[in-house]
Amino acid sequence: MTDTVKSRIKELIAEQAMLEPDQISDEATPEELGIDSLGLVESIFAIEEEFDITIPFNANEPEKSEFDISTMGTIIAAVERLVAEKAA
């Protein structure tokens, strides 16, 4: 399941960044992928819709959110956690 979550997130981010999913590395930051603040909000919405979860994210204080958006890897880990919590 985890691989599915990861690959689906990469597909969603790739669509936002206008790249191919295999160009999205775990280390990449949203900025490096060319995703601006509105793009990030849009990506988070797409992820919420895909997995039917609620992501705690406030664009005013992204660094303080419980949802770590610093890299693709941290985003994937946080979404996996939320998906697992939902399943539990």
Next chain:
Amino acid sequence: MSAKRTGKKKTEESRTVKSFDPLTPDGLRRVVITGAGTINALGHDVATTLEAFREARCGITQLDFRDVERLSIQIGAQIHDWRPESYFNRQQILLYDKFTQFTLLAAKQAVGQAGLNFQGKLGLRAGVVLGTAGGGLNTWDDNYRAVYEEGKNRVHPFVVPKLMNNAAASHVSMEFGLRGPSFTVATACASSNHAMGLAFQMIRSGAAQVMLTGGSEAMLCFGGVKAWEGLRVMSKDACRPFSANRNGMVQGEGAGVFVFEDYESAHTRGADILAEVVGFAMSSDAQDIVMPSAQGAERAISGALSDAGLNPEQIGYINAHGTGTAANDKTECAAVAHAFGHHADRLMISSTKSMHGHLIGGTGAVELLACIMALRDGVIAPTIGYQEPDPECALDVVPNEARDAQVDAVLSNAFAFGGLNAVIALRRV
């Protein structure tokens, strides 16, 4: 011949307007405010609202309306004790969305204070221009719910005349017999400032003698707040403009309406003049649909000063756009710092949205009351909720307590989503 037409450089002396002179040094009509009215979360009239500004009172509370439990943002500056039946009859309530009700109440207060009667010739030279972003949003929300959620196939015949954005302006024109230019401006968070600026220009140019102007918003309903939630710029706990720990904006509701009048006619009839409107400028960022630009804001600020013939040093107070979002507040401070240079460290700038919330299309109108209070009463409304200094907002934001200070000229900023900026300059008469 005016300096503008001759192209001669304006000297300081030529800009000085005598205590009563119907024209500006540029040969334009002067414009004054002779009436004000409001309803917002801080009060149902101007006196109560100004008292709340002086006492640094916060109007932000837990929201109370249908389905609020399904929102992740549940605070707002809501008018809780609103009873339309105290002001309107049954037929009027059926025809007036809440944003129209708020507008009519504020307009009646303003016209009452101005003491004007629009019967006869004056009505032909008078109009109304108002700002709103959402118009009859509660009407949309209620009727979508009826047809989509409840499966009804019939709606009330007044749905369209109730929800249209110009409903409030039209009802004001009908209420007072204003038969001149009337329309509604929708520029999101700058709607009221754009409306008031246009009203000012119409009187200054001689196109109208009196204009009712300002704006209103009634967006605090399930759909109205749900839409804002999507952007993730709303705070869940408080509006703390300029504070390092600010975490977003908080919506409000209500209206502000003013009587703008040709100075000569106001003076001749011995009207009590609240302030003079001396300048207005608009600019567009032409950049991003949500992220503000310091350059765009600065052009509107400098443009308003230049339109008013004021030096930056003459501005004592700015009512900030100050939404409490990370992006707006630092961008606005950068724009002010750049436009005013060293004087930025001497002027006061506060965001009253910390008290009455962000009234979106109506916000500039309620905020103009703080400008009038500064000029007339010598009291500067505070930025409340201020907790931690932010090096990116290093201006005198009048934190948490109102301050006594004499100021002669002020600005009111409004910077809308879509990059549309509108700044108004007022002066003490």
